[in-house]
Each structure stands twice: as C-alpha cells, then as structure tokens.
Amino acid sequence: MKKPNVVFIISDDHRYEAIRSSGNGVIQTPTLDALSGEGTALEGMHIFGGLTGAVCAPSRACVNTGRPIFRSMVGSDVSVWEHSVNIRPDVPLMPQTFRADGYHTYAVGKWHNDKGSFARSFAGGDKLFFYGMSDHDRVPVQPFDPEGSYPQEREQVCETFSTELFTNAAVDFIREYDREQPFYLYLAYTAPHDPRTAPEPYAGMYDPETIPLPANFLERHPFDAGDMEVRDEKLARLPRDEAEIRRHIADYYAMITHMDAHIGRVVSALKDKGIYEDTIIVYTADHGLSIGQHGLMGKQNVYDHSIRIPFILRGPGVPQGRRIPALASNIDMFPTLAELCGLRMPAGAGGVSLVPLLEGRERLRPVVCTAYRDVQRMAKDSKWKLIRYYRSPVTDTGTDRIQLFDLEADPWETNDVSGDPANAPHIRRLAEELQRWMEEYGDFMQERPVLPN
Template sequence: MSKASEMSQASLSELSSRTSNRKRPNVVFIISDDHRYEAIGSNGNPVVHTPVLDTIAGEGASSCGTHIFGGLTGAVCAPSRACVNTGRSIFKSMIGSDVSVWEHSVVIRPEARLMPQTFKEEGYRTHAIGKWHNDKASFARSFEGGDKLFFYGMSDHGRVPVQDFDPEGVYPKEREYIGETFSTNLFTDAAVDFIRDYDEERPFYLYMAYTAPHDPRTAPEPYAAMYDPAAIPLPDNFLPAHPFDNGEMDVRDERLAQLPREEGEVRRHIADYYAMIAHLDAQIGRVVEALKAKGIYEDTIIVYTADHGLSVGQHGLMGKQNMYDHSVRIPFIMRGPGMPEGERIRSLSSNIDIFPTVAELCGVPVPVEVDGVSLLQQAHGAGAGRDVVCSVYRDVQRMAKDERWKLIRYYRSPVANTGTDRLQLFDLEEDPWETKDVSGDKANEPHIRRLARELENWMVENGDFMQGTPVLMT
C-alpha cells in the first residue's frame, strides 16, 4: 500500500511553514463509542439529527474513508483506541496478540508513546475526561489533569462509576464514585468547566471520550422520544440472520436482539441509536459554545472520531465484531486553524493515521515509531492516500479494501472452534451496502488475487500473528 504523497515539495514546505509560524492551537479531541461513519447527517444520513457535527464538518475537513485497524476480542473499543492513541498497529501497540488473553487487547506497551503523551512532552496541558478503556499506566503517562474518569468498557449511563484525577496514577477501585447525571452530560459538564476555568498561557489538549452511543441506548428526554420506530427505514442490507458463522455469532452484542431479527425490534434499536447520537451531538454543541464564550473557538482544533462502528441489524448482526463497512468505517472530522472549509477527504485511511494528522496540524513532531501517515495534505486537496486499507478481527476475520473492491477472508478458529473458511468479495461501486458476494464470479478472480496479495503483505508488514495463513482458498 502506498504512503506516498504527490504534493509538491514547495506546497509541503508552505504548509509546514504556516503551521510553525503561528501559535500552536488548542485541541479538543472527541472520541465516541460505537458511532459508525454513516450515522451522521453530513455523511449522507437523512434521518439522524446531527446539526453540530454537520457544522463542524462544514467548517473543516471530513474523511470519507477512515477505517479501524481492528480488534483481538469482542471489546473492539480497547485495541481500537490504542491504535488511535499510538498511531501503531494492534500488533505493535499492545503487549501481546493472544486472542485468549484479555490483557493483550487492553494493555498498551510501556515503551509506546501516545498522542496525548507526545503533546504533553511538547508543552501542551493535557487533560482527560471520560472513558479510558486501556491500562492505567498508559493513561498516567499521557495526562497531567482530568475529571470524571471512567476506566471500564460500558456502564448504565445514569450511574457511571468515575474517578477524579490521581496525580499518583494509581486509580484504585475504592476511589470510584457514581456520577450524578447522564454520562454524556456528565462528561460535557466537566469539559465546559475545564474550558471556562482554563487560565494558562500554554495551549491545551483536551481528550473527551464519551461512552455514547454505546448501549444501553437510553437517551434522556426529549431525545428518547425523538424517533418513532415505525417511521425508521430499514437499511438495504437488513437480514433476519447472518448467512454463515463469521466466528463471533454469540458475543454479547449479538444477544441484544432476538434471532431471527425481527423488523420492528431492529427499527426500535435504530431509533434508540439515533436518539443517543442526537443527544451526543447536542452536548458537543455545548462544548462549542464554551469555546466561543471563552473567545478561543477560532484558536482551537476540534477533532471528532469514534472507536468503531456498529451493525444494529445490518447483515443480520447487532455488534461491531465484523469486517463490514458499518462496523469498520468511522467518522473523522477536523476543523480549526490550518484546516480548509468544507473539504471531503475521499482517499482510504486507517485510524492509525489520526495521530500523525493531528500532530502535523499542530506542529508537533511525530514519534519515529508511528506507523500511520498524516492526511493533512489530502485535507488540502493534494497528495495520494492509501491504495488499500486492511482490518483484523481476532483469528477469524481479515479484510482488504481498495477504492472499489473489498475482500473479506473468514477462518475457522482453532482456539474457539468457531467460524467458517470462506471468502467474500464486494463491488462497492455497484453494491455499497455489501449485499451481493461476487467472489464466485470467475471474472473477479484478478480482484481477489490482487487484494489477497495486498492482505498477505500487510499481515507481514504489521506483524499479524496470522501471517502465513493462506488468504486464497485452496
């Protein structure tokens, strides 16, 4: 895959000069939980209500092709957030890659430098709010302040066990207390307070990690009643059940709705999902207003992304433990100093590219070990992106995708004794909802072989423990 940029050296130098000659901007980095790319109005969804995110995208640049690197357990959020914060593959950022060992999907290598850690070393005041689903040691070396810190994967949104910042970085369970309001409001209140009270000369890096729109999808009023389930259209790829064992058919997420999937129940789940997103959008609007009231909105980079997407009935699935676009494609929006207005970045990218993009935008040197590549040139309408993007899930799924074609390789897990040895190929130009597997068409064999080679090379390059396992069927 290509990391090459076609931007001229003169243009690149001009961009770097603009970054270095101005005061470094503040950063508000927002990452949500379970928010797929498609579930934003400005990304083409006419039903979900996201005026704040739509405005932020209109004032900046929005990526159409950012995908997660993947996950090694059902809790995809932990390794995915590690990839975002280290700019490195799962296999290089985590302490191990044994799919049967929980810590290998949560604990970041102690020598890995994280995005907030790097910003702190460059003189930023780093402050965290909300969810940190990785190890506490990596958190402690990244932040010098924080509030309403949540060190789990999920909770009741009305009873979130949080902690205050611990200068010692220990965070024992006995320090926890229950947040006094709905999670999205709880974290937003803390962010608004931080922005309002900030009085230092140095710029800040505010990391906001929401637990919405993750289930339980129990948005507060009036958002809970915002969508009538009966009026929610079913997606084109709705199925009563997935057509074969993908290796993860009985994970917790898949038990959130009955099998076979019933249309009315899926519509209700989608309505609740959209309600959570609409409420989240409104709360992000409060952060925007706090920045404006402080007089620093124009001096602040706002980044919005998510740890992964979600099925919610698509392909007969409910969770994110799959390689379809609804689960691996995420929003990535940036606005602020140095960003163009209303730009759509259409090239392919990975969530490991987020760190170097934000760093370059702020004039922060990127650690040499970072695997990701900046999208800043593409945001300015120049440069080439990745030719192919790949993703992994446990030892049962691998994916390679170019601008038109997508190959998914499924394996039978020798560890869990689940999964199916088979391929899927989708022509995304003709079939964006991934409803028709065309891997059996002999005319498509060149596409299968090309993507198989790309996937095999990618597995070797990134230290995938599945390297050497055949991608092509024998």
C-alpha cells in the same frame, strides 16, 4: 506563534453514516454537520481492528499510539484479555507526545486501556471512566489521581447521564482554563453505546415505525463469522425482527442526537472563551455498529457499518467545507494531529499524516485493511472489498471462506461476487495486498493462507 489548542472527541459505537451530513436523511446532528461544514470530513476512515469482542480498547489504542494493534499492545494472543487492553509501556501515546511538547493535557470520560498509559499521558482530568460500559445514569468515575494509580476505592457512582456528565467536566475545564500554554483536551463519550437510554425529550424523538430498515437488513447472518455468541449479538432475538430492529435504530439515533447537542455545548464554551478559532476540534469514534445489518447487532465483523467511522477536523490548518473520500486508517490520526500542531512524531509509528490529503496533494493509501481476532481480515480499495474468514483454532468457530463486494455497484455489501470467474484478478490483487499488510504490521495470522485452498 502559539500552537493551536486541540479538543479530541471520541465516541463509542458511532458508525460513519449515522450523521446527517454524511447522507443520512433521518438522523439530526446539527453540531457535527456544522463542524464538518466549517472543516473537513474524511469519509474513508477505517479502524485498524481488534483482538477481542471489546473492539473499543484496541481501536482506541490504535488512535492514541498511531501503531497497529500487533505492535502497540503487550501481546496479540486473542485468548488473553490484557493483550487487547494494555498498551506497551515503551510506546509513546498521542496525549503523552503533546504533553512532552508543552501542551497541558487533560482527559474527561472513557479510557478503556490500562491506567499506566493514561497516567503518562495526562497532566489533569476529571470524571474518568476506566471500564468498557455502564448504565448511563450510574457511571463509576474517578477524579484525576496525581499518583496515577486509580484504585477502585476512589470511584464515585454519578447519576448524571454520562453524556451530560462528561460534557459538564469538559465545559468546566474550558471555562476555567487560564494557562499560557495550549491545551489538549481528550473528551471520550460512552454514547451511543448500549444501553441506549437517551433522556427525554430525545428518547421519544424518533418514531420506530417511520425508521427505514437498512438495505442490508437480514434476519440472520448466512454463516458463522467467528463470533456469533458474543454479548452484542444477544441484544436482539434471532431471527431478527423488523420492528425490534427499528426500535434499536431509533434508540441509537436518539443517543447520537443527544450527544450532538452536548458537543454543541463544548463548541459554545470555546466560542465564549474566545478561543474557537484557535482550536482544532476532532470528532471520531472507536468503531461502528451493525444493528440489524447483515443480520448482526455488534461490531465484531469487518463489514463497513462496523469498521468505517466518522473523522471530522475543524480549525487552524484545516480546509473548510471539504469531504474527502480517500481511504485512511485510524492509526493515521496521531500523525495527522502531530503535523497540524507542529509536533515531531515518535519513531516507530505505522500511521501516516493525512495533511497531504487535506491539502489535495496526494492519495496516501490505495488500499486499507482491517483485522478482527483470528477469524476475519479485510482489504479494500476504492471499488473492491475482499473479506477473508478463518476457522479459529482457539475457539473452534468461524468459516474458511471469502467474500468479494463491488462497492461502487453494491455499497451495502449485499451481493458476494467472489464466485464470478471474471473477478478472480481482483481477489488475487487484494489478497496480495492483504498479505503485504500482514507482513508489514506484524500480523500473527500472516502464516495462514490468505485465500482458502
């Protein structure tokens, strides 16, 4: 029996709740709502983490290798940029594994990791973007390079809006595909990353005055979380102004709704080709975003708005109309797709297949953890969440402290209950889980105390 095609869609900065079917009553996302209704939304998906402020790159490396950042990257020195971007040459990637199994692998859009890992993964592609961000109407892209070198002089600056530019290339690929072998299409948007300049009519779709502020809006974060001067945090003035934050949220939603419409074009192309029912569609993101929550603007933190991401699956082997709250990590995406498509998973991956969750057989991760640089670590179960903050010896920033949140009573993480003596057992238990996670995945912070003295 022919294996299913795969369309793997990954966006930039899309947090888990900014989808209407995830409970957001303001945003309009009809395509993603339909995909989740026809498939399964795994609501407990979290990123593994990042080693620099550009969380995009290490997070995408985790997705594409199924390995923790400490074992997928060429190093883990937070002061060395290449350690957060370059994937080890001996580590097999998801598209590389699909390619070796006979899939025709094709890429469109953003690849924020090294060009060597891209070259060994894809047999074709178009409109390839090897940076972190750009103006959406001036996008430096390259055509596919059979030599795999992608020198900068091959770049062409395209003035078509990035979301439309990448969608056009993906739709053209689907329409023109005439091979017998199944395909693996990797479609990586730069939306809804700033600059959040959605074209009309989307730019005016959301009135900032009617946008509700999140329950955890703050004028400023109450302490130094370790990366308070990163670029993202300078996108709005301090103290955070309510009207300005509403405008940022309106622009963010506009970018997402515009992207959703173009994902709809990809779905239509699959249907027109007659292969929609034979194709697994994945939608996810590299991380979330604060935009005023906890007084922050970026993703350089381990609050849920920044580490929880969408993960929607639709297609052969995926149950319809299910929403699964169980905890998962983005290193689990590769093993899940491999099992759904009948591929042998390469040895050494730290992720686990989520197919047992899809089938309702078992809960796989009672605890999930996340790392950010050398200043934050997080461990959470279905009810409690522990955040450990460190003072960085590299940058001399950060705070030596913890937070504990009761997520059932306080899903917006507004009330730190770590000072309540009754919660000491929860702190100890999650600290022990975090220590085990650090040791299992080779975290360079494992020698630092998990709890402050």
